[in-house]
Amino acid sequence: MKIPYYPGCTLHERALDFDVSARECAKAVGVELEELPIWTCCGAVFPLVSDSVMEILAPVRNLSYAAREGDKVVTLCSFCYHVLKRANKVVRDDPEKMEKANLFLRADTDAREEIESYTKEDYEGQVDVLHYLEMLRDVVGYDEVKKKLRRTLDGLRVAPYYGCMLLRPKKEMEFDDPEQPSIFEEFLETLGCDVVDFAMKTECCGGFQIVADEDLAVQCSRNVVGSALKNDAEIIVTTCPLCRYNLDKKQHEMEKSVRGFKKIPVVYFTQLLGIALGIGGEHIDFSDNYVDPRPVLAEKSLL
Amino acid sequence: MEERIGVFVCHCGSNIAGVVDVKRVAEELGKYPGVAYSTDYTYMCSDPGQTMVKEAIKEHNLSGVIVAACSPTLHEATFRRAGRAAGVNPYQVEIANIREQCSWVHQSDKEAATEKAIKIIKTMVEKARLDEALDPIAVPMTHKALVVGGGIAGIQAALDIANAGYETILVEKGPSIGGHMAQLSETFPTLDCSQCIMTPKMVEVAQHPRVKMMTYSEIEDVSGYVGNFKVKIRKKAAYLDRDICNGCGLCMEKCPAKTPSEFDEGLADRKAIYTPFPQAVPNKPVLDREHCLYFTNDGKCGVCKKICPVQCVDYEQEDEIIEDEVGAIVVATGYDLYPIENLGEYGGGKYPDVITSLQFERMLSASGPTEGEVKRPSDGKVPETVVFLTCCGSRDPEAHMPYCSKVCCMYLTKHAMLYKHKVHDGQAYVFYIDVRTAGKGYEEFYTRAAEEDDVLYLRGKVSKIFQEDGKVVVWGADTLSGKKVEIEADMAVLGLATVPNAAARELANMLKIHTDEWGFLAEAHPKLRPVESLAPGFYLAGAAQGPKDIPEAVAQASGAASKVAHLFAEEEYHREPIIAWIDEDTCAGCRVCVSVCPYDAAEFDDEKGIAVIKEAICEGCGACIAACPSASAQQRNLTDEQVYRMVSAALEG
Numbered sequence: 001m002k003i004p005y006y007p008g009c010t011l012h013e014r015a016l017d018f019d020v021s022a023r024e025c026a027k028a029v030g031v032e033l034e035e036l037p038i039w040t041c042c043g044a045v046f047p048l049v050s051d052s053v054m055e056i057l058a059p060v061r062n063l064s065y066a067a068r069e070g071d072k073v074v075t076l077c078s079f080c081y082h083v084l085k086r087a088n089k090v091v092r093d094d095p096e097k098m099e100k101a102n103l104f105l106r107a108d109t110d111a112r113e114e115i116e117s118y119t120k121e122d123y124e125g126q127v128d129v130l131h132y133l134e135m136l137r138d139v140v141g142y143d144e145v146k147k148k149l150r151r152t153l154d155g156l157r158v159a160p161y162y163g164c165m166l167l168r169p170k171k172e173m174e175f176d177d178p179e180q181p182s183i184f185e186e187f188l189e190t191l192g193c194d195v196v197d198f199a200m201k202t203e204c205c206g207g208f209q210i211v212a213d214e215d216l217a218v219q220c221s222r223n224v225v226g227s228a229l230k231n232d233a234e235i236i237v238t239t240c241p242l243c244r245y246n247l248d249k250k251q252h253e254m255e256k257s258v259r260g261f262k263k264i265p266v267v268y269f270t271q272l273l274g275i276a277l278g279i280g281g282e283h284i285d286f287s288d289n290y291v292d293p294r295p296v297l298a299e300k301s302l303l
Numbered sequence: 304m305e306e307r308i309g310v311f312v313c314h315c316g317s318n319i320a321g322v323v324d325v326k327r328v329a330e331e332l333g334k335y336p337g338v339a340y341s342t343d344y345t346y347m348c349s350d351p352g353q354t355m356v357k358e359a360i361k362e363h364n365l366s367g368v369i370v371a372a373c374s375p376t377l378h379e380a381t382f383r384r385a386g387r388a389a390g391v392n393p394y395q396v397e398i399a400n401i402r403e404q405c406s407w408v409h410q411s412d413k414e415a416a417t418e419k420a421i422k423i424i425k426t427m428v429e430k431a432r433l434d435e436a437l438d439p440i441a442v443p444m445t446h447k448a449l450v451v452g453g454g455i456a457g458i459q460a461a462l463d464i465a466n467a468g469y470e471t472i473l474v475e476k477g478p479s480i481g482g483h484m485a486q487l488s489e490t491f492p493t494l495d496c497s498q499c500i501m502t503p504k505m506v507e508v509a510q511h512p513r514v515k516m517m518t519y520s521e522i523e524d525v526s527g528y529v530g531n532f533k534v535k536i537r538k539k540a541a542y543l544d545r546d547i548c549n550g551c552g553l554c555m556e557k558c559p560a561k562t563p564s565e566f567d568e569g570l571a572d573r574k575a576i577y578t579p580f581p582q583a584v585p586n587k588p589v590l591d592r593e594h595c596l597y598f599t600n601d602g603k604c605g606v607c608k609k610i611c612p613v614q615c616v617d618y619e620q621e622d623e624i625i626e627d628e629v630g631a632i633v634v635a636t637g638y639d640l641y642p643i644e645n646l647g648e649y650g651g652g653k654y655p656d657v658i659t660s661l662q663f664e665r666m667l668s669a670s671g672p673t674e675g676e677v678k679r680p681s682d683g684k685v686p687e688t689v690v691f692l693t694c695c696g697s698r699d700p701e702a703h704m705p706y707c708s709k710v711c712c713m714y715l716t717k718h719a720m721l722y723k724h725k726v727h728d729g730q731a732y733v734f735y736i737d738v739r740t741a742g743k744g745y746e747e748f749y750t751r752a753a754e755e756d757d758v759l760y761l762r763g764k765v766s767k768i769f770q771e772d773g774k775v776v777v778w779g780a781d782t783l784s785g786k787k788v789e790i791e792a793d794m795a796v797l798g799l800a801t802v803p804n805a806a807a808r809e810l811a812n813m814l815k816i817h818t819d820e821w822g823f824l825a826e827a828h829p830k831l832r833p834v835e836s837l838a839p840g841f842y843l844a845g846a847a848q849g850p851k852d853i854p855e856a857v858a859q860a861s862g863a864a865s866k867v868a869h870l871f872a873e874e875e876y877h878r879e880p881i882i883a884w885i886d887e888d889t890c891a892g893c894r895v896c897v898s899v900c901p902y903d904a905a906e907f908d909d910e911k912g913i914a915v916i917k918e919a920i921c922e923g924c925g926a927c928i929a930a931c932p933s934a935s936a937q938q939r940n941l942t943d944e945q946v947y948r949m950v951s952a953a954l955e956g
Contacts, residue, residue, distance in 0.1 A: 170702075179647025199769030199776070230771060 003135065004069035005033035006062060008080035009041050015077075015241035017285045021270040022076055022132060024283040028274075029140050029148050033074065038065050042080045046087065053100045059087035060101045064123035072128040074135050076270070078165040078240035085129045086172050092125035131166065131175065132270070133183055133239065142190045150278030152192025156300050158272070159196040159233035160184035161224060163243045164204045178202060187269065188237070191276045200227035205246040218253045221246040225254065229264055234296050237269045244268065249290045265293035275302055306432050307339035309365040310424060311356055313347035313372035315402055320345075322406040324417040328371070331421050337432055339363050348378050353385045360389035367391065367431040371399040371424045376828070392436035394880065394940055399427040422953055429948035434940050439877035442919040444530035445630040446871045449474065451522055451810065452635035454482020455501065455853060456845025456860040458508045460633045463864030465513040469871050472627060473508060474536055475518045476806065477565075479583035480505050482637055486566060488667035488675075490853060491717040492748035498582065498670065505584040519589050521806075523624060525814055528902070528920055529840025530630045530876035538623040542590035543576075543607075547615040550586045552578075554607035554616065562594040564672075568662040570680065571672035576607050576616075581670065590616070630876070631840050631867045634816065634824060635860065636807040638846035641696035641800035645703065649695065649768040649797060655681040656775050656794045657768055660714060663796045667721050677725050679794045682773075686793030689722055690777045691715040691733045692765050696800035698736060704800045704821065709850040711798035712739045716749050718796060719758040731758045732790060734765050734779050742852065761788060768795055801850035816841050824848045834862040842866050882921040883928055883936050885914050890935040896927035905936075 003026075011019040026033045039062050047055035063084060066073035075081050091098045102122040130138075136145055167178035176183045181202065185195045205224055206217025225247055228236050238244050248266035255261045267289065274284045275297070286293055297303045310332040314320035325343045333341035340363040344352050347370055356368065368391055370382045375398040383393035401420040409416035446469050450461045453475030461473040473480070485505070487497035509516050523535040543554075560575035573579070575594040578586060596604035597618060608616040643651035643659050650657050656679045658666075665671040666678070679686045693711050696703040712735065719731040738760065740746040752758045763780035770776070777790040803822040811818045816836040817825035824843045827835040835842055842863035845856040870876070883905070885896075890913040896905040897914060904920035905927050907913075914936075916927075927936040934943055 177647055180650075180653065199767075199771060227771075 001030060001139075002032040002034050002070075003130075003139070004066050004073045005035050006039055006042075006066065006073050006075045006080060006084070007035060008075060008077045010077055010079075010241040015244070015268075017288055018076060018241060018244075018268045018270060020283050020285065021268060021274045021279070024279045025270050025273045025277055026132075026135075028277040028279060029136070029145055031135070031140060034069065036062070036065050036069060036073070042083045043087070044079055044083065046083045053097050053104070056087040056090055056097070057101060057104050059083050060091060060123055061105060063088055063091070063125075063127050063129070064105055064121075066127045067121070067123055071126065072130050074130045074132055076132045076239065078163055079242065081129065081131045082165040082173070085175075088125055088127065088129050089172050091123065098122075098124060131239070133187060134175070136187065137183060142186060145273075146190050149191065149276045151276055151302070153272060153276055153300070153302060154192050156193050156272075156296075156302065157196050157232055157234040158188050158193040159198050159228035159231065159236045160188055160201060160269075161205075161228070161236050161238045161243060161247065161266075162202045163238065163240050164202060164207075166239060167202060184237075184239075184269070188272075191272060193272070196228065196231045196233040198227045198231045198233065200224045205240075205243045206250075207242060207246070210242075210246055210250070214253075217246055218250050218257075221250050222254050222258065225251065225264060226258075229262055233264060235272075235293055236264060236266045237272055238266060239269055251291055263291045265289060265291040265296060267293050306337050306366050307364055308337050308367040308369060308428055308431050309356070309359050309363060310335075310338055310341040310369045310371065310428070311347055311352075311359070312341070312343040312401075312420075312424070313352070313370065314343065314345045315373060315406075316345065319372070319402050319406045319420075322410050322413055322416045323401060323420045324413065327417060328401075328420050328424065332424055332428070335425060335428060337428060339365060347372055348381055353381070356382065356385050357389040360386065360391055365391060367395040367397070367434060369397050369399050369424060369427045369431055371401045371420065371427075373402040374398075374400050374404075394437040395431060395434045397427045397431050397434070399424040422955075425952040425955075426949040429952045430940075430945050432948070433942065433945045437880040437939060440880050440882075440918050441875040441877055442530060444871070444873070444876040445532070445628045447471070447627075447629045448631045448633060448867050448871075449532070449534055449627075449629040450633045450635060450844075452482070452637055452804075452845070452847065453477070453480030453516075453518065454635060454637045454845060454856075455484040455504070456637070456847075456856040457482070457633070457635035458504050459857045459860035460635060460842075460844045460864045460867075461514050462504070462508050462511065463861050464633075464867050465508075465511050467864070467868040467871075468513075469868070470513050470515070472515045472517060472534075472536075472629065474520050474522060475516075476521045477579065478519050478541075478577070478589040479579050479585070480508065480516065480518060481580075481582075481584065483661070484853060485580065485582070486568070486661060486668070487664050488669075488671070489717065489721060491713045492742070492744040494717070494721075496669075498668070502582045502584075505582075509584045516585075517625070518585060520625075522810060522813065525632065527628075528922075529870070529878075531919070532629045532632060532840065534627050534629055534632075536625045536627070538625055539589075540592075540620040540622050541588075542592065542595075542616065542618055542620050543588065543611075544615040544617060544620075545585065545587045545589075547613050548587045549613055550578075550588075551612060552588075553610050553612065555588055557606050557610050559604065559606065560594050560596045562591070567665050567672050568659060570662055570665055631842065631870055632814070633842045633844055633860075633863050633867065634807075634810070634814065634836070634847055635844040635863075636804045636810060636824075636847040638801045638850065639804050641704065641802050643797060643799060646695055646797060646799070649692070649765065649795065650770065650775075651797065654768070654770045654775060655679075656686075656770070658794065658796055660711070660718065660796055660798050663718055664714075667718070667725075675725070677722055684793065685726060686729065687726070688730045688790065688792040688794075689719075689732070690765075690775075690790055690792045690795045691719050691731065691798065692795060693733065693735045693738075693798045694764070694800075695797040697798075704802070706800075706821070707739065707850070708798075708801040709739070710801065710852045712737075713742070713745055713748070713852065715796070715798045716752045716758070720748075720752045720756050723752075723756040723758060731756075732777075732792070733758055733760050734777075735760060735762055736764065742854075763788070801846060803847060807847055814838070814841060834859055834866055840870075878919070879923065881939055881941065882918060882923040883916045883925070883938055885916055886935040886937065887911070887913055889933050890914055891933055893932065895930045895932060896936050899926045899930045901926060 043058035206220035210217040329343040386396035523537040558574035561572040563569040564573035566579035669675040697708040763782040765779040774791040808822040844860035
């Protein structure tokens with residue numbers, strides 16, 4: 001089964017560990033992730049002004065590229081998923097904005113002849129934006145995933161961290177219940193993990209504030225990490241490169257400010273999936289992690 | 304022209320006269336063919352106004368009357384009475400609506416409004432020209448009422464109707480009457496013990512010689528019309544003969560099967576054979592098949608049957624359908640709490656120490672599972688800090704219900720106060736949007752909680768509740784200080800929204816009575832007919848119509864009962880004669896009318912080979928008139944001829 005794949009800038013440049021593990025895992029469960037031949041940045045933030053169309057051009061352009069490849073597109077990064085999904089909904093629900101966005105896209109196409117032959121049709125919201133987790137649950141099926149596992153991650157106490165972007169706003173993301181979500185827990189149960197429930201699993205990690213106000217962002221991340229630790233988690237999994245960065249790398253700052261701070265590794269969910277699927281070596285790479293997950297994984301004989 | 308029509312143009316103060324040139328309207332109409340008299344007056348509905356109409360009828364020998372005023376829903380009946388008093392048949396008195404349909408909507412264009420008013424009145428003159436003198440249709444009536452729902456509203460309605468001298472059937476779906484009020488601890492603002500004022504009423508209604516109480520029963524079907532309803536009531540199998548049962552309680556004591564008690568809101572267990580609470584009326588158990596070991600485990604138990612000293616247990620018992628006839632139906636199906644699971648942000652249904660307001664009532668109740676002691680469900684500890692949350696699901700159009708549930712501010716104030724009375728050094732917090740205390744003695748009650756019992760009120764919403772280190776941590780905002788608040792509490796009580804009883808919507812569908820978009824029963828007029836349904840013969844009482852407290856529910860129930868007594872005061876029921884009739888000369892007997900009639904009032908007469916209308920049933924909806932291919936079906940005083948003339952008058956000029 002081939003499914004169009006939108007990696008996004010971060011997975012293309014910085015979070016290669018996420019991208020590579022995701023592609024390998026997809027192969028192992030019978031999905032060929034086909035990277036879109038042309039794609040650009042998703043725009044990274046969804047505009048909250050309601051009277052402008054410029055800010056959704058980037059995501060709509062990418063969706064129009066995806067429309068050439070199939071009826072769905074899979075992505076991983078929470079920001080990309082959030083922006084693409086919401087922009088798609090604007091196109092589907094607001095005919096005036098759809099019309100305007102397409103006018104821009106047409107002008108865009110004329111200016112760059114090399115891709116003129118590529119996108120000619122208007123984009124009218126025909127693509128479904130899927131998160132990789134949704135793909136596993138709804139397209140592949142968790143039962144199928146389970147059949148492909150080489151080992152189960154028994155006894156590993158994992159805290160599923162959703163962050164805020166995947167779930168909210170509920171009516172637009174239609175991903176899961178933002179107050180009591182379950183898709184991540186069900187995924188981890190499929191892998192055989194001990195799922196740790198913790199109060200801060202849908203709170204913000206600090207996000208982009210890490211650039212503008214590092215103290216604030218570290219405080220946010222510390223709440224999340226602290227809540228997971230309090231509930232005896234051994235490892236935190238995330239779906240977002242920025243969450244990974246804030247939660248993992250900023251433990252360096254947390255160590256300085258919290259007496260007796262205990263570190264906890266933060267990994268991508270695809271890395272745990274990869275281990276369970278028996279994918280090894282260079283595809284499951286922890287060299288970029290500040291807190292090394294290998295000791296705890298080794299302790300459970302998972303490496 | 305033999306008809307002599309009088310036109311009376313009302314100013315309605317400045318409501319009409321401020322926009323419409325009423326003098327000119329009266330003058331113009333005076334010149335219209337068939338109009339014998341035309342005038343205007345400030346308030347036509349007032350006593351001098353009505354007198355003016357009556358005198359003009361006599362003086363000018365009028366054959367018909369047009370009152371150009373407000374909507375006919377307001378004063379059609381008023382002027383028809385006046386017309387009758389002066390000798391004009393009430394059905395030859397018509398209203399031309401020049402307020403709602405003219406002056407109120409055309410305030411910016413006085414000239415056009417005046418022209419429109421003239422046209423509206425002319426169309427009514429055209430109608431009145433051909434209006435026949437009609438008499439209301441008298442149909443026989445059953446002087447017996449049905450009350451659906453055995454909570455406080457249903458009990459009060461049944462008692463009042465029975466005390467007015469009429470037989471009443473009170474149907475309750477649960478094993479006992481009493482409803483939610485029987486669950487409550489004490490009542491605001493007097494702190495009366497709810498059970499103490501409720502149980503005597505329950506006994507009174509059960510023992511009333513004119514009340515037939517049917518518990519563990521549900522309405523299966525209702526047909527017919529006001530004055531003549533046929534009802535089928537399903538008496539659910541209790542798997543014991545409740546007439547023989549002496550209520551000794553041995554079966555409940557020995558029954559080995561347990562399940563969470565609905566009456567105790569899941570805070571304690573009940574047996575599979577049970578009465579919901581010790582003061583139940585009737586105080587005789589029912590057997591819940593779903594949890595009974597005899598039924599779930601292949602007949603392997605049977606303890607209750609063995610032990611029963613009067614041999615009343617009968618596992619073969621089946622539901623029974625009881626048929627009866629009634630003249631009026633009071634619907635008092637009550638409310639439910641909005642499901643706590645829907646409040647995911649507060650961990651509703653997930654954390655044992657986040658509880659519903661009804662659970663807290665049971666906890667406070669002396670006859671409740673903790674015998675009135677406040678103990679948190681997780682470990683039975685007396686909570687030192689309790690947070691009470693108003694508007695859990697109410698006033699939240701984005702995620703839940705947009706309406707105010709009306710009683711939560713007051714009962715949470717009562718909760719906080721009672722908690723403080725029981726746990727003197729405990730701390731009670733109430734988060735609120737506004738504290739709404741509109742009721743006699745309510746504001747004083749709230750002030751007392753805040754000032755004398757040191758309940759701390761925080762103006763703001765709670766964003767999240769989570770469990771950590773054995774506490775429920777409450778994150779909220781105090782919008783008065785502009786600060787974020789974090790409270791490490793031992794327990795949180797959610798003032799959940801009031802929603803209609805889950806089964807009520809289905810029942811309303813069966814009864815063909817209107818509900819609003821949330822499923823609350825719709826009243827006939829929000830101000831002037833608050834206890835009646837638009838469907839004749841149906842009356843509303845209690846929280847089924849909208850969130851309300853006990854005194855309001857009781858008042859509405861008494862109001863509904865008085866409306867029933869008013870209906871029953873006449874020997875026969877008089878129906879509006881504005882209904883369909885069939886022209887026997889032109890009807891070809893095609894039966895189209897029979898197929899479209901929603902009330903089964905159009906019938907085929909085999910002997911005559913044509914359709915006939917049953918006058919006692921026809922509601923005058925007009926479906927047969929529109930469907931009839933030969934125009935043989937006609938509406939009285941709204942014939943095709945009348946409609947054509949009205950349309951012509953409207954289009955003229």
